[in-house]
Amino acid sequence: MTRASRPKRPIPAGAWFTLTLLVLGTPIAARAEPDIKLGPLDGVTIGAAETPEEPTSDDWDWTLEATLGAGVAAVPLYQGSDEYTAQPLPLVDVTYGPFFAKVGEGIGLNVIDTPMVTAGASVTWMQGYDEDDTPAGIDGLDSAMGARLFVTGRYKGAVATLAATQAVTDTDRGLLVDAKLAYPIHPIERLTIIPSLGATWADERYMDGYFGVNGSEAAASGLGRYEPSAGFKDIDFRLGASYRVTDSIGLIGMVGVTQLVGEAADSPLVEQRTLPFALVGLTYTF
Numbered sequence: 001m002t003r004a005s006r007p008k009r010p011i012p013a014g015a016w017f018t019l020t021l022l023v024l025g026t027p028i029a030a031r032a033e034p035d036i037k038l039g040p041l042d043g044v045t046i047g048a049a050e051t052p053e054e055p056t057s058d059d060w061d062w063t064l065e066a067t068l069g070a071g072v073a074a075v076p077l078y079q080g081s082d083e084y085t086a087q088p089l090p091l092v093d094v095t096y097g098p099f100f101a102k103v104g105e106g107i108g109l110n111v112i113d114t115p116m117v118t119a120g121a122s123v124t125w126m127q128g129y130d131e132d133d134t135p136a137g138i139d140g141l142d143s144a145m146g147a148r149l150f151v152t153g154r155y156k157g158a159v160a161t162l163a164a165t166q167a168v169t170d171t172d173r174g175l176l177v178d179a180k181l182a183y184p185i186h187p188i189e190r191l192t193i194i195p196s197l198g199a200t201w202a203d204e205r206y207m208d209g210y211f212g213v214n215g216s217e218a219a220a221s222g223l224g225r226y227e228p229s230a231g232f233k234d235i236d237f238r239l240g241a242s243y244r245v246t247d248s249i250g251l252i253g254m255v256g257v258t259q260l261v262g263e264a265a266d267s268p269l270v271e272q273r274t275l276p277f278a279l280v281g282l283t284y285t286f
Contacts (some may be wrong), residue, residue: 006193071091229263
């Protein structure tokens, strides 16, 4: 199914980045547990990195922990755009027992949380884009709520995460499966540096919605009609860093590049296959 049969609700250009961070990127986690993709906050941590103690079913830490902040990022207008925008964004990391609300993870629940493995589920936001940000004649794309399942494993300092996000309020947004490998480094006590590599696979509905061109769009835009199939859509490298100025105040930064691949890269909507991005931010832990 192409976008021609879908209702359109144009999304403000700036919202694409802010909401994508809340659902597809990695968390800004106090325990330096980077999740997978696709938001530019992969690998960035808030607060001190610490080793989690293994909980039992009745031994969760029910202390409310919250880190809030703000930042600004330089990101493309949409996946494949050669135009960039400076986007303000909120930074959120709140936990209460097994429950969490985090940038990059959404709002959810850790079912398993041990020093070796964390697994759970969350509700996330699969962001569309504003038709004003795309080539002339290309329709906007609706956003959708997504259900996300994830598992993270840790071994000898390395952190690997696998997650799947399925649209539930608009199934035409499709399914994303992300994988990421990171290795947190602590050169000094207050500084954490996290290099990471990741890849994303998307089903046919996602690929068609984000990278396809239907007949009416082809006629209006002059671009060729395009119906991509399921497959890997991108790989990425990110280098995140966080520095604790005090026990409460932290600075974060990240640079990275996403490379569109396969049929996503071949889409006539894609003006640039290699997409660098960067962000800086300031946080406060209560």
